[in-house]
Amino acid sequence: MSLRFQRLLLIFLTLVIILSAVLLILYNTRENVSYFYTPSEIDKSDIIINKIIRIGGFVENNSFNKISSSSFKFKITDEKASILVTFKGILPDLFREGQGAVIEGAFVDKNIFNATNVFAKHDENYMPASIKEDLKDTGYWNKEYK
Amino acid sequence: MKFLNKIIFFFYREYKLNLSGFQDILTNIIFFFVSILIFIFSIGPDEEVISLIGVGIVWALLLLSSTLSLKKFYQDDFENGNLLIIHLNGFSFGFIAILKTISHFLFVQIPFLLSIPIACIILNISDDKFFYLLTSFSMGSLTLSCLGSISSSMNLMNHRNYLLGSVIVMIFSVPIIIFSIGIINIEQNFNSLINILFGILLIVFAINPWASGLCLKLSLENN
Amino acid sequence: MIIVKDLSVERLDKRIFENINLSLASSDITILKGNNGSGKTTLLKTILNIIEPSVGSIYWKGKLLKKNLYDFYSNVTYIADRTSSLTRLTVKDNINIWKKIFLSNINDSQIETALKTLRLENYLNQKVGRLSLGETKKLELLRLIIENKKLWILDEPLSNLDEHSIELIKQTFEDHCSKDGSIIFSSHQNPGIYVTEEINL
Amino acid sequence: MKFLVNPSKFNEIADYIFKPVLILSVILFALGLLFSFYLSPDDYQQGSTVRIMYVHVPSAWLALLTYAVMTLYSIAALAFRIPFGFIFNTAVAPIGAVFTLICIISGSLWGKPMWGTWWVWDARLTSVAILFIIYLIIIFMNLSFENRIVREKVVAIFILVGSVNLPIVKFSVDWWNTLHQPATISKLSKPSIDPSMLTPLIIMTFAFMMIGIAIAILRIKTEIISRKSNLS
Helix, strand or coil, X not given: CCHHHHHHHHHHHHHHHHHHHHHHHXXXXXXXXXXXXXXCCCCHHHCXXXXXXXXXXXEXXXXXXXXXXXXXXXXXXXXXXXXXXXXXXXXXXXXXXXXXXXXXXXXXXXXXXXXXXXXECCCCCECEHHHHHHHHHCCCCCCCXX | CHHHHHHHHHHHHHHHXXXXXXXXXXXXXXXXXXXXXXXXXXHCCCHHHHHHHHHHHHHHHHHHHHCHHHHHCCHHHHHCCHHHHHHHCCCCHHHHHHHHHHHHHHHHHHXXXXXXXXXXXXXXXXXXXXXXXXXXXXXXXXXXXXHHHHHHHHCCCCCCCCCHHHHHHHHHCHHHHHHHHHHHHCCCCCHHHHHHHHHHHHHHHHHHHHHHHHHXXXXXXXX | CEEEEEEEEEECCEEEEEEEEEEECXXXXXXXXXXXXXXXXXXXHHHCCCCCCCEEEEEECCEECCCCHHHHHCCEEEECCCCCCCCCCEXXXXXXXXXXXXXXXXXXXXXXXXXXHCCCHHHCCCEHHHCCHHHHHHHHHHHHHHHCCCEEEEECCCCXXXXXXXXXXXXXXXXXXXXXXXXXXXXXXXXXXXCCEEEEC | CHHHCCHHHHHHHHHHHHHHHHHHHHHHHHHHHHHHHHHCCCECCCEHXXXXXXXXXXXXXXXXXXXXXXXXXXXXXXXXXXXXXHHHHHHHHHHHHHHHHHHHHHXXXXXXXXXXXXXXXXXXXXXXXXXXXXXXXXXXXXHHCCCHHHHHHHHHHHHHHHCCXXXXXXXXXXXXXXXXXXXXXXXXXXXXXXXXXXXXXXXXHHHHHHHHHHHHHHHHHHHHHHHHHHCC
16 A cells, blocks of 8 residues: 555545534434424423423413513413413513513423523514514504514 | 554553553542532532532533643653654554544543542432433543644643643533533433534544644654 | 755754755764754754755655655664653663564563663663663663664764763674664764764754 | 735735725725614614624624634645745734624623523524634634744644634524524525615625724734744
8 A cells, every 4th residue: 555545545534534423413403402492392291390491482472461560471382382481570672472582491380381581582584663664554564474 | 463563562551651650540530529529518518409510510520630631642752752753663643643542531531431420429410310421421531532632732832831732622622511411411312412422523533633643743843 | 775865954944954965875874963953853853754854855775765654664763862761660661661662573681681781780670760861871772772673863872871881882883784784873072983974064 | 816825925915905995994984883873774673772783793704704714824824835824824813803702792782682691502602602712722822832833833723623613603503493593694595684784784894894904914914024024
């Protein structure tokens, strides 16, 4: 085996290893390494009481009601399942119905989730407020428009 | 056949070097246990909190203790010329890097692997978590050895600021820690996380001979 | 064996040495003379293909050194000026390690006689760290016998050695050349060894 | 294109274009600030806090861009033996570090009103923090080796090893559905941002780029001069 052939073989081997490793990682990240669970992923059976998890989804429309100055009740849904959430604290100003949100906390019992903090998730659309008004007047605007 | 003997006798030399200085390995383990005790005393003895963050403590301290022995990688052999003699004996620099990484894995990481059960008892980590900790560390430790080899070969000629080596290892080990802790805390399908950890191990193991080899050649050239 | 054609090495745009020519046949001895820091070690390292020469080339057995590096390395022993034995281990361990690493087929009796001649035989179980500088140097030179390769490249072999040992080294050089091996060594004093070629840096 | 590779050629071009670049950057900055504060509308969701985007996004892009260019120069320096690559690396590392710092600070300033916290250990934010520390390590490495040849090459190797983190920063948002929103402007799809907000963004990006280039020119010239003078 001449020296040059050995060297090329080593380079080729390293590239094969790196490529397969990258594919392995890409394939697995696609799967389920989620930073948070969606409501449908949490089926009722295996809820572990007061284990700290994060749930992400949309705030269900007209499910938001204010109990006192700093405690709220709303539902997080992803159009398949929805979870009742109680929260005490200051809501970020981006938080409103129909808006994506990630909440962190634990299940108090079977179907009430007590959130310790709430992150409002901002999608990637930027649109001036003025256009929103025009859209509303012309009736294009519909509640689900994120 | 001759080449195989040379490799075996290379490890014999490493064994003699490490085992004669037995107190090196012991000091690493003692450092590991003493820092666990310090964590326990600083956090307070109640079982609930400790078992919650126990896994994090164990992993972070394993990382710190494995950066302790960076100097033993190439620095001593480089200073007394043995690195050149081993190279002249027929090993290319990349191959020396691989052998050194494996010998570091054997003589430093395996003792840590064996000391994990005791650490888990002290921190009363539950049994299944202990099993996941063992699997994640067995892969993570080889990755840490490869990172250690890369960072210590970079710092051969760096006499002024040697701490840089451990900073390099710590920075590149952040994804390893994220995924290993992920494996331990997420109970259900964690085999995708194990695959990711294995992927990282493969990448670092493939990069190691080239990066370390080049740095060793460079340092010998400009010694 | 080795032919060096007008070699020159530059370091940080400072020329260390230029157009060095050397041809070493078997059973030749070459000495590199020059005061400290004149590039003797750099030249030896260039010959060992560790340092990239900016100009010139080196041939080993007719072929370019870079091409058959493996064959070159299996025929050369290099002893640096620093002590490469492991100071934490005993002399016996060191010899044992060398014997194993270099797969040398030397038997124990030969090592015994070598140790006797070098007057190191009663230090066998002592840690190398405790030996004196001269003794560790002699231990280094013992490696020549353990490896017994054709070409010896030595960096300052005669530094801090006493009269008796220098005599001994002369003797081993002559034996090595009679068995048509060859030697390149550097020295800053003139040791009065029969030398076929001399390079002044 | 020679000036990208050859120091002396670079000096000629540098003297020639330094003044215009500086003036251009001042103009662009003035224009950009004007646009982003007065001429661009509030966002329909966030109101005026969106204006931080005009600092956050350009500095993020430029932080990644400088690292990518440094990686290219390291490959050129190591594989094709172009010494100008080493000069470029030592000169541009601090600039990249400053851009990353601006990106992190403006990001966390924007995060407080939008997400509700200053900092959350999220995939994109952690990888940008790692990028910042890698920049710092590059700067420290440049200061801690005595032998210039070893210093240059080891820094180049470290940049190559550190470049593994670059794709992680770029794609971290798509891989893990993290809190940080996915890429707004991806060349492939039509950017989901309204033109009236896009213009200040583009202007500010070019303003940042011009300032970066101006400082880079100064630092590269000083590096070339310092190499010629003391041959450390």
